[in-house]
Amino acid sequence: MSQAFNNTQPIYLQILQRLCRQVVRGEIKAGEKLLSVREMALQCGVNPNTVQRVYVELERLEIAETRRGLGSFITEDEARLKRLRKQLKNEQIENFIADMAETGFSPEEILAGVREKLPDNKGRRRD
């Protein structure tokens, strides 16, 4: 791994986001064990304390449960994971549309722009 962490976003939030996305797209399944704090820290090139913060937050969100001495596990609650999927979808779309509107782009321009950049639009690409 050892990705960049370029952003101005705190690293722990970036790791949190990455884990949530891995769960939503099924790369990590319900009930599955996460890497230990120390392993994940090694893999990310980050301090264990930073990963610890991620796992605490995941537990607060009820996306993972930690069992002392055993490790952290993604929740078995599939309904919770479905909610997470919907939540991420809504948030990402709504934030995007709000950003675009604030920058002055019309709904038509937004829709056209998205269609243009989408992977398999039917030959509408321009750039």
Next chain:
Amino acid sequence: MSQAFNNTQPIYLQILQRLCRQVVRGEIKAGEKLLSVREMALQCGVNPNTVQRVYVELERLEIAETRRGLGSFITEDEARLKRLRKQLKNEQIENFIADMAETGFSPEEILAGVREKLPDNKGRRRD
């Protein structure tokens, strides 16, 4: 103003972004004078040094020019502003699509989702 500045993003970047968007959507026009460092600081409820940083950055981006003793002014270079518009549009759309893809949403789902949430879609709203 005195907006929230909720994010984990540095305040000076948030102000920078807001100004860029105001320029792109025409609320601030080419050649127009910006608020002084001190005024803007007051309006934003922020330290003058923080605003100073924004103006320096705007100058580096060639979006504004500062004239010592006079103030900071949006560039007269309309071509530069057109480029800024295109840049913001591309960045926002590409980041959005990349985020959605990373979260596991298909192009169809992305397009449908956007259409659904857009202000004046023709009765396709659901939520």
Next chain:
DNA sequence: GTATGTGTATTAGTTAGATGGTACACTATG
């Protein structure tokens, strides 16, 4: 010239995020 409103520079202090290191508590295994 003086006064005012600009940008600019410097210094010091606070805070959150992140690091580094150590130690402790719990669980499973043998």
Next chain:
DNA sequence: CATAGTGTACCATCTAACTAATACACATAC
């Protein structure tokens, strides 16, 4: 019991972002 792998809890330190206060340089108007 001992051991190893877990999560958990501290503590000291570093850095960037932000604040606070002051001072200086330039431009304009009087």
